[in-house]
Amino acid sequence: MSTINYTVTSMLSDPYVMKKDGEGYKGFLVDVLDKVAELVGFNYNIRLSKDGKYGSYSNGQWSGMIGEVVRGEADIGLGDVVITRERERVVDFSKPYLSQGLRLLVKKPRRYEPGLGLLLQPFSMECWLSILFALLVVAILFVLISRFNPFKWRQVASDKDPRGARHSFGPRESFMFAFSTITLQGYRETPRSLAGRVLAVSWFIFIFFTVVAYIGTTVNFMSVGEGMQPLPFEDIEDLADSGGIQIGMVHHGSVFQTFRKSKMDIYQRVADYVEMQNSFVSSTAEGIERVRRSHGGFVMIMESLPAEYFAERKPCDVMVHGKSHFSQGLALFTYQGSDLREKIDDALLTLIEDGTIHLLQRKWWKGWFCRPAVDEIQPISSAFTFQRLATPFILLVMGAILAVVVLFGEIVFWKLRQ
Numbered sequence: 001m002s003t004i005n006y007t008v009t010s011m012l013s014d015p016y017v018m019k020k021d022g023e024g025y026k027g028f029l030v031d032v033l034d035k036v037a038e039l040v041g042f043n044y045n046i047r048l049s050k051d052g053k054y055g056s057y058s059n060g061q062w063s064g065m066i067g068e069v070v071r072g073e074a075d076i077g078l079g080d081v082v083i084t085r086e087r088e089r090v091v092d093f094s095k096p097y098l099s100q101g102l103r104l105l106v107k108k109p110r111r112y113e114p115g116l117g118l119l120l121q122p123f124s125m126e127c128w129l130s131i132l133f134a135l136l137v138v139a140i141l142f143v144l145i146s147r148f149n150p151f152k153w154r155q156v157a158s159d160k161d162p163r164g165a166r167h168s169f170g171p172r173e174s175f176m177f178a179f180s181t182i183t184l185q186g187y188r189e190t191p192r193s194l195a196g197r198v199l200a201v202s203w204f205i206f207i208f209f210t211v212v213a214y215i216g217t218t219v220n221f222m223s224v225g226e227g228m229q230p231l232p233f234e235d236i237e238d239l240a241d242s243g244g245i246q247i248g249m250v251h252h253g254s255v256f257q258t259f260r261k262s263k264m265d266i267y268q269r270v271a272d273y274v275e276m277q278n279s280f281v282s283s284t285a286e287g288i289e290r291v292r293r294s295h296g297g298f299v300m301i302m303e304s305l306p307a308e309y310f311a312e313r314k315p316c317d318v319m320v321h322g323k324s325h326f327s328q329g330l331a332l333f334t335y336q337g338s339d340l341r342e343k344i345d346d347a348l349l350t351l352i353e354d355g356t357i358h359l360l361q362r363k364w365w366k367g368w369f370c371r372p373a374v375d376e377i378q379p380i381s382s383a384f385t386f387q388r389l390a391t392p393f394i395l396l397v398m399g400a401i402l403a404v405v406v407l408f409g410e411i412v413f414w415k416l417r418q
Contacts, residue, residue, distance in 0.1 A: 003041060003042055003043050004041075004042045004043070005042070005043045005044065005045060006042055006043070006044045006075040006076055006340070007044070007047065007073070007074045007075050007076075008044045008045065008046045008047070008074060008075065008076045008077075008078045009046075009047060009048075009049050009065045009068045009069065009073070009074035009076070009077055009078070010025070010029070010046050010047075010048060010049065010065065010077075010078040010079050011048055011049045011052055011053070011054070011064075011065060011079055012048065013079060013080055013306075014027070014306070014309060014310075015027050015028050015309050015364040015365065016028050016079060016080045017029050017030060017046075017078065017079065025046050028360055028361065028363075028364040028365075029078050029079065029080070030046075030078075031360050031364075032097060032348075032351070032357065032360060033076075033078055033332075035347070035351055035356060036332075036344055036347040036348065036351070039346075039347040039350060039351075040340075040343045040344065040346075040347050042340075044076065046078065047074075049064050049065045049068060050068070051063055051064055052064075053065070054066065054079060054081050055067055055077075055081070057086060062090060065077045065078075065079055065081065066081075066087055066090065066091060066333075069091050069333060069334065069335050070090050070091060070335065072335060075334060075335070075338070075340065076332060076333070076340070076344075077091065077332060077333040077334070078332060080303075080305070080306070080330050081330065081331065081332075081333065082254060082328045082329070082330060083096065083328070083329045083330070083331050084254075087333075090336065091333040091334065091335060091336060092333060092334050092335070092336050092337070092338060092341040093331040093332070093333045093341075094331045094332040094333065094334075094341060094344045094345050094348055095331065095348050095349060095352075096329030096330055096331045097330060097331060097332070097348055097351075097352070097357060098305065098329075098330045098357070098361065099327055099328065099329050099330070100303050100304045100305040100324075100327075100328055100330065101303075101304045101324030101325055101326055101327050101328065102255060102258070102301055102302065102303060102304065102324070102325045102326050103301070103302070103303075103304040103307055103320050103321070103322055103323070103324055103325070104235070104236065104299050104300070104301060104307075104320065104321045104322040105287075105288065105291055105299065105300040105301075105302055105307045105310070105311070105318055105319075105320060105321075106291065106296070106299045106300075106318065106319060106320075106321045107291055107292065107294055107295060107296045107298075107299075107317065107318060108316070108317050108318055108319045109231060119218065122213075122214055122217035122218045122384060123214060123217070123384045123389075124232070124384060124385045124386070126385065126386045127384055127385065127386050127389055130386055130389075130393065131210065134206065134393065134396060135175075135178050135182070137400070138178045138199065138203050138396075138400070139171070139174040139175045139177075139178045139179075140174070141199055141400060141403065141404075142173075142174035142177065142178065142191065142196065142199065143170065143171055143174045144407075145191070145195050145196045145199065145403065145407055146170070146174070146191075146193075146196070148407065148411065149193040149195055149196065149407055149410055149411070150410065150411060150414035173189065177189070177190070177191075177200075178203065181203060181204065181207050182207055182211075184207070184211065193407075193410065194406050194410060195403045195404070195406040195407035195410055196403070198399060198402055198403040199399060199400060199403035201399065202395065202396050202398070202399020202400060202402070202403065203396065203399070205392070205395055205396070205399070206392045206393070206395060206396040206399075209389075209391065209392035209395075210389065210392050213384055213388075213389060213392075214384075217384055231296075231321065232244075232245075232296075232385070233245070234322065235321075235322040235323050236266070236301070236322065236325070237266055238387070239270075239273070239299065240266065240269045240270045240273045241387065243273075244297075245296070245297055245298065245299060246277050246279040246294075246297060246298045246299070247270065247273060247274050247277070247279055247299055247300075247301060248274075248279050248280070248281050248287045248290060248291070248298055248299065248300040248301065249274050249279070249280060249281070249287075249300075249301055250280070250282070250283060250284060250287065250302075251280035251281065251282060255301055255302060255303070256271065256274065256280075258326055259271040259274075259301075262326075267325075270301075279298070281300075284300075284302055284306065287300040287302065288300060288310055288318065291318055292315075292317055292318060299321075303328070304320065304324055305330075305365070307320045308320055308365060309364075309365050312365060312366065332344055332348075
């Protein structure tokens, strides 16, 4: 009995389908199809899609690989094609051979060597400036409360205060009180008016949370020792809020459409941010090149599998960062009603269960071109930004407002009593 020969439509995409130096094709999916063809019992002939596209619906017809299978010009679609609801209406997808999400491809940070500035790096510059500003504001509030509060302990008679501390908090005493609290030492005098004590408690709470955050981050920095410069963001949420780094997406690509169609606010904000900055790229290759040239000012949101692949290849200057978003399944596909789909499903399940798919993935993704040495530097945690330290500042502001309200209340009460 003669073996059936099938026409396979595909497109070039590293490391799924690539051209050999001579004739023919190589890659992860070519190896997978070889195994499937061996199990099912057929021959195949690969030819590239005429328009070089995966397939989308426009002007009443499907383009790319999807369109060629729909029109019967090919029997099997071979590529890193994502299963979508629209595509599944016109073709039959196999079981997913791999799953992926959307992640950030970023410029690998520079080498980090601890120096004299190590103790300043757990907090970002904006955090240090904000803490200094809070110190100045709190000290000034102590001065104002001392000046206008009628219940201030400056009115205590000198013979009843052996310490000689009958003078109210002036600028020197206020700044010393606020500053000494930062070192967890305290000051010899404390405010005696209710408004002053409310402000002091709010300042203590702010210092407690700030010191805990600083100690925790510093311990992490010092335990790692030598590493890489921390990135100024954790994930896409930080990028959309900061506005200082461009986010790249392929123009009219599926990644942007996924973000735009999402009902979650964060993904809508990211899509708006990309449109506002017009940081689209024409292709994934262009986006990766911009990441490499940007020195950290440009990041690319792309599928996690190709991102991991390029991160493992020379010149080893990019890496995958952040959480995975939008889980997607990659599959082969046939025309609707084809009995070949079930046979491909059985073959793929066999390859998944016996570990063949995993081994092929390691072969093509983990080339170890960029494998670090055992003692190579590792990335360290990012510095605390103002956004991550916002809660203590909010509590301090609320306490300061309450202290001012109490001050006015004490003034009114004093006048009424008089």
